[in-house]
Amino acid sequence: MIAETICSAVSAAGLGIAAVTAYRKRFLAAARIAAYSLVPVALVMTGIVGWLADTAFSPTAWAGFVLLGGAWLLFATTRAVERRRGGTRKERRAAARAAREDAVAPAASAPSLGPAARQSGPPATRPAAPPAAAPRGQDDFSDIEAILKKHGI
Structure with missing residues (x-):
């Protein structure tokens, strides 16, 4: 009973604020406030407020x-x-x-496959290392120098 009274009071206050807002020629805001203020009364009328009140005190x-x-x-x-x-x-x-x-490594069973399955020729070797480039520090400084020269520094 008290929850319904509180919701009705909130709705009445909201409608009053909506009326004052409409009096100030802000009709869009007044309509929005009226819509929000009608929600508590709608919840009371659907019975949700009563159910929530019963649940809260159970x-x-x-x-x-x-x-x-x-x-x-x-x-x-x-x-x-x-x-x-x-x-x-x-x-x-x-x-x-x-x-x-x-x-188990896949090559571990290669000897048990017999001589026909074995590859003929020299064993695979690692590829040669790529040619050594200039030291990294020199490349970094040359880039920095190019940027500084570009800006006239």
Whole structure:
């Protein structure tokens, strides 16, 4: 009962402010204020305010909110632990299995393939190192010098 009275008073005050705003020739703002001030009365008429008032003063409803909060806290904690460990147990097992399969080098089984599978010719060597460029410090200073000359410094 008190919630409905408060909502009606807020709506009446809002409509009064809208009337003063319209008197000052600000009709668009007055219409917007009137729209906002009609919302509390509409909520009372639909019964939402009564339902919220009953919920706010109900110990059973508050116990339900506490249980919902506890469930959310458990979900958040388990997700944080999963992220810290690196996924669920099933994902960790799959990753460990893949790591064991990849542990064997592909060339390790080449000798067991027999003489026909072996490559003939010299073993592969590393490519030659690229030609040595000028020291890095000299390149940096030449770029800086070019910029300074460009600006006349």
